[in-house]
Amino acid sequence: MFKMEVYTSDSSDTESREQKTLDYGRMDLTEITLDDDLHAKKALKTHKDFETLMLNHNRLVQLPASLTKFTNLKVLDLSSNRLVQLPDAICNLPLVTLIAKNNQLTNKSLPKSFMMRSVTLKELNLSGNQLTHFPEQVVELKQLRYFYAGGNKITAISKDIWRMQSLQVLSLGGNLISDVPEVVGSLSQLQALVLCDNLIENLPASIAHLNSLKSLLLHKNRLRHLPKDIIALKNLTELSLRDNPLVVRFVQDIAMTPPSLMECAARVIKVSSIPYGPGILPRTVIEYLQSANCCVNPNCKGVFFDNRVEHIKFVDFCGKYRVPLLQYLCSSKCIQPEPERPQTSGANGYMMRKVLLG
Template sequence: MEGYPSDGSCDEYHAGALPKRVLDWSYLMLNTQTLAQNLEALCNDERRHSEHIEAIILSNNQLTTVPHIISRFTHIKVINVSNNGMVRLSEAICECPLTTLIAKNNLLESDSIPKSLANITSLMELNLSGNNLSVFPEQILEIPSLKYLFLGGNRMTEIPQEIWKLHSLQVLYMGGNQLTEIPASVGELEHLHSLILCDNMLESLPASVANLRLLKSLLLHKNQLKTLPPEIIALKGLSELSLRDNPLVVRFVRDMTHNPPSMLELAARIIKIHSIPYSSEEVPQNVFEYLNGAHYCLNPKCKGVFFDNRVEHIKFVDFCGKYRIPLLHYLCSSKCMENVNANSAEECSLSNDMMKKVLLG
């Protein structure tokens, strides 16, 4: 599967099958006033049994908002007001016992989402993709029943740290925004199986993504990713990984960065390599802490250490036996780079094929 479109245009009702009692008034050129009149007539017609209606489809009309009379439909579970040019979500919607609210491809801004949205305690699916949201609506964080959240194709620059509150979330769609980073708290969404972050401006991912043990789909194409956290290998159930149009696949990183180490680092390396004993009573506290901050070289044939000065090396790593992904490793010197490359000739010769597999993810 190529992945989801960045505008979040997925019309499935994930919260369950569409109810049997459906009122479909889509493509009727209705404005807010004519809709109110028609709903009023429907409610007053005893033969129509309007109280049994469970879904109202109002997509592709000319609504700027939804009339308050919608709250008289006391059994309604699904409302779809997509493709209307709506500028405001009505408070009346929040009085309905909804499980699904779809309002994608409108003109909604962050302050036009009612605060009372959090009152819909039964809501499981919310789709606000393709609007003008510049800020993640905080009231969404107060709906712990949410399982499917679509906010793609907006103008949001960040995901709030409090995203962990949506502990029931299974799908988080944030493609087509202006995100530059992802909070570590995303790793606390333990039920998440789809994380869509494509078409943003991400340069890295938090290592906490590896905590998403149920994750099956991770879409990261069209970002600015140069590396992936090595911890991602822990995602054994991941079956879809999209990385195309990122620097790590467009311009595969093999540049070595290595500046001359400082005298402090050279001395500290000698102390650690030769196991020269030291204590906080013998050396200044800042030097003691510096020595304890040593990192060991990842080359298995090297016993070296490094502190601030290191060599960056990209290595292909097997991923679930399906394909290999490039991960960033830190080595202590350029000699270790040569040793690693000498042992990885086969990997290098197969790099093009492997990268194609990553792209198809």
């Protein structure tokens, strides 16, 4: 399972950060018990002294009104509660990071605007909720860097997403998205695009314009081909394609059809360096021999004409490779097996897979 969730912090001093953090995580609190405790805390320390408030893994259905007293709050973690509403008042806080994943939020549950007071929101996590469409108010956040909305029921990506020019991570895996709009290709700062576990059949050619893209996760979709210009993504180091018809079909069709007698004979002539020329062979046969292509396998001296294997390497799990790399081989035997490597947590089999396209 891919995980790229970046929780930002302005303070590099751990001790100072801990002093400014109020942690109510995993305390089985309701909004009533939380509100009572927040009022009690005022005698010990004023609300404005806290910059991080952890309310994760409780039983909150709604947020207490006293939350708005944290006038210097930068990070708010509301994950894994039972929230059915994020009030508009939350936008009065100068939040940089808002984490509200794994709740019961719908599109109607969200604030009318996510524009935070005085400080622009940099990270928003709405994963694991009940959103049915891309929250349009999110596209207002022109300085947002990280947006997570995986594990919802979103059916489409907003065509106004091009406005989010600061976006570095867009994570929308585990939704019901069937189409990726062309405007996604205009997100020039995007480094990670997570679209796994959706219903996507095609990618727009504009994906090739994402020059900063390093990670593209597309596993568990309905892809049958990739845009040919995807090879222009020079910074791409991680591409996940497993469980797509693209991969399944190529694996099933791994066997080559036998080469023709003409090709077999021509291969022998080229590999064995048998002399030929006018007066020995017909002109059409000579032209055929001159069209020979060398196998890209450095350990193979073979050639091919019409019959070949199209071979592409791509990264799965947590491997690293510049992809896709398309090669033409004279035989399926020319595919060099990947050496065994120690398995790492969450990776089954080889960290690198090779898939035949043919």
